Amino acid sequence: LTLAAGVHGLVSSVFVQVFGQGLGLRGPLGSMVRAVEGMVEEQENIVHAFIVAVFSFGFQCIGMYFIMMDWVSATVSSIITMVGIILWYNYALRLYNRFSWKDMNIKWRNSEEEGDSDIEDNNENPVKNAMHYAKKRQSKVKRGNMRSEEEDQALNELESEETQRETPGGYLTLRVPGTFGDPWQRRYFMVRGKLIYYYKDKRSFQQEPKKPLNTRSIDLEGYTLIAGAREPPYSIALVPVDEDDNRKAWKFRCDTLAEFQSWLEIFSVALKIADASGQQGDLVNIAPEEEAEQAEGGK
Numbered sequence: 001l002t003l004a005a006g007v008h009g010l011v012s013s014v015f016v017q018v019f020g021q022g023l024g025l026r027g028p029l030g031s032m033v034r035a036v037e038g039m040v041e042e043q044e045n046i047v048h049a050f051i052v053a054v055f056s057f058g059f060q061c062i063g064m065y066f067i068m069m070d071w072v073s074a075t076v077s078s079i080i081t082m083v084g085i086i087l088w089y090n091y092a093l094r095l096y097n098r099f100s101w102k103d104m105n106i107k108w109r110n111s112e113e114e115g116d117s118d119i120e121d122n123n124e125n126p127v128k129n130a131m132h133y134a135k136k137r138q139s140k141v142k143r144g145n146m147r148s149e150e151e152d153q154a155l156n157e158l159e160s161e162e163t164q165r166e167t168p169g170g171y172l173t174l175r176v177p178g179t180f181g182d183p184w185q186r187r188y189f190m191v192r193g194k195l196i197y198y199y200k201d202k203r204s205f206q207q208e209p210k211k212p213l214n215t216r217s218i219d220l221e222g223y224t225l226i227a228g229a230r231e232p233p234y235s236i237a238l239v240p241v242d243e244d245d246n247r248k249a250w251k252f253r254c255d256t257l258a259e260f261q262s263w264l265e266i267f268s269v270a271l272k273i274a275d276a277s278g279q280q281g282d283l284v285n286i287a288p289e290e291e292a293e294q295a296e297g298g299k
Contacts, residue, residue: 002056009049016042028216047096051089058085151217154192158209167192168266169205170259174198175251184253187213191266194220194274218250220274225267227260234260236267 016039024035061081065074157163169190176185187198188205196218199205205212220238222245228235234254240247254260 002053002060005049005053009046012046054085054088154195155210172263173253191270194270220270225271227264236263
């Protein structure tokens with residue numbers, strides 16, 4: 001029982017720390033709230049497992065004392081063990097009470113009937129404040145792992161063979177930072193309106209058009225197009241216009257001049273579509289010297 005409860009508490013703690021923090025830091029908007037709620041719910045089971053492990057360990061020790069020692073020595077050792085268990089439990093309970101928080105009830109309101117706020121304002125509840133912030137942030141810039149209705153619609157349309165023939169796309173070399181070996185990877189891209197999806201290759205797209213490698217599309221709203229010199233490596237970049245926009249800057253390379261010119265035209269058209277609903281930057285051509293400097297800085 002001691003071993004089972006201890007292993008359960010240890011494994012649960014590790015999983016909560018690793019996956020809970022990972023969700024909160026790298027998940028979509030609102031993930032911090034979901035991570036906090038999950039960690040608060042799981043802490044009860046972890047604490048119960050710890051209590052069972054401590055007390056079962058103590059009773060196991062006391063039983064061994066009376067089996068292996070004389071009555072006097074076993075009694076003294078048992079008293080010392082019980083005192084240690086009580087102090088250990090009180091210390092753990094003090095830490096638990098210091099960091100515990102059980103007020104997870106969120107009262108949702110109808111925004112159409114009771115104003116623009118989606119949740120009840122409460123400055124003393126950080127979960128509600130975080131959810132309110134996430135809601136406001138999501139209305140400005142959409143990102144994360146949960147697709148919007150517009151993205152789902154675009155992927156559904158790509159299942160049609162007629163739509164596939166009408167949708168511009170093709171191979172392009174994408175820079176994927178943080179990968180082992182060559183960060184430049186050849187991928188198959190499809191541009192549907194202002195949304196960009198990419199796949200491992202054309203076959204993957206034809207077999208499963210609704211399963212691109214990027215869970216969320218590259219939404220060109222708020223991006224500008226930067227083109228390198230018309231000579232190898234024929235670089236292209238999509239960079240957020242707003243300096244405060246912390247979305248990713250996408251860097252590409254083309255194999256040939258024809259491919260380079262084709263993708264410039266495709267991206268320019270997509271940016272014009274995005275310009276109808278947001279801010280669009282200008283097409284910028286970089287001199288070879290400046291391009292080399294930027295390439296070095298992006299490595």
